Amino acid sequence: MSLKSSNIPMLSEVPWKCPKLEMFHLYCNESVEFSSNFFSEMEKLRVLGLTRVWRPLPPSLQLLKNLQTLCLKECWLQEVALVGHLSNLEILSFARSNIRQLPKEIGQLIRLRWLDLSDCAQLKVISPGVISRLERLEDLSLRNVFLKWEAERGGSNASLLELKDLSQLTALEIYIEDANILPSNLFSSKLVRYQIYIGNFWKRRNFWWRKRAKTMAETTLNTLKLKLAPRDELDHGIKTLLKRSEDLSLDGTESVNSFLRQLDVEDFQQLIHLRLRNNVDFTLIIDRKDSFPNLTTLRVEWCHGLEYLTSYSVAKSLMQLTTLQVSWCKGLRAIIGASNEDDHDTGGTCEIAFSRLQHLTLVRLPRLQGFCSGNCIVKLPSSTELGVFDCPIELKISSEGVLLSNPKPEIADDGEKEKDEDVGTSRQEIENFDS
DSSP states (O other), X not given: OEEEGGGSSOGGGOOOBOTTOOEXXXXXXXXXXXXXXXXXXXXXXXXXXXXXOOSOOOGGGGGOTTOOEEEEESOBOSOOGGGGGOTTOOEEEOTTOBOSEEOGGGGGOXXXXXXXXXXOTTOOEEOTTHHHHOTTOOEEEOTTOOOOOBSSTTSSSOBGGGGGGOTTOOXXXXXXXXXXXXXXXXXXXXXXXXXXXXXGGGSOOOOGGGTTOOSSOOOSSXXXXXXXXXXXXXOHHHHHHHHHOSEXXXXXXXXXXXXXXXXXXXXXXTOSEEEEESSOOXXXXXXXXXXXXXXXXXXXXXXXXXXXXXXXXXXXXXXXXXXXXXXXXTTOOEEEXXXXXXXXXXXXXXEEEOTTOOEEEEEOXXXXXXXXXXXXXXXXXXXXXXXXXXXXXXXXEOTTSBEEEEEOTTTTTOGGGOOHHHHHHHHHHHTTSOO
């Protein structure tokens, strides 16, 4: 049964007698109040969904001993301890609810298989020991929950070490701002689905033009965004996630570059979105053949050591690419250039077609001499959106679909004159672009 509170009498005055009811969903308005015994005669209820409850939960909720699924969505709840008395719960969701603390009583729900705390932006504390007691947990969603995780057990908040006690966990969404407290081998190879952000760069700032933007978007892709402390080593768990990620963002450290040297061509087959920044050594990837057959999005920023972005052979493999964005790479001279692995005869003409490309954006590339070095023809759909900003070249698409690049005479020789203060301002802007 599913109802809207506006379609029924005042809940505070209705003694509900539904002894055979097994499934019930109620969409409330902010003023709804429940009578204290509202659920007292719903003993067979197995699935309960309450949306937009802004008043205290009725004490009779804890009488629902057969309840297996409880979804409290977009609720404003000051106290949720009584939920801990629902000993048969297997699924518990507080999605988008305003709760500030997950109390120790939730740790009593030892049958719980799925705990959904996604988009609980006000959640600041998970009582220590709660997570580790939920040993049957298979799915834990902490998407857009920005906890101050403890490095060790016994603090005032939950510790990342508690995740190691969840031997059945196969799905995880989590944001870890401080990479310095990351325990070794935190992530199990049993993870099948994941969205994991590590490092303080990935958290969005709230600006007036995107107040509704969220750091972690809902996605069905295995996602890893990684910014480690400079001297951190990649353990086996993170290496496994890197190889299995479909949406991968890397912020350059020596440990990341060291790991890239160990990867094989097959390790990139599953990638759909790739973002590299802060001197990730992309040459460790591009000097290989057929690396990215499924890649649709490629963003590269602040990789000053690059002279070219991709080789001919890799560019030819980007058959699915729809978005290409390259920004703030001081040393970049061409987007596509020849590598040692290319079997292309540089005396002839190479043709590369990005038949699905929808967006091509180049920003602040002061040494850029052209889109492609050598005798190379690049073809794009006529509908491709071109954006070139603060670069010494202009791009346009001919009537035959050929990408043409020409120097801008007025700034062609000004690449060396870039001012540090301008770069600093621009950097802050790009760090707040939508990812």
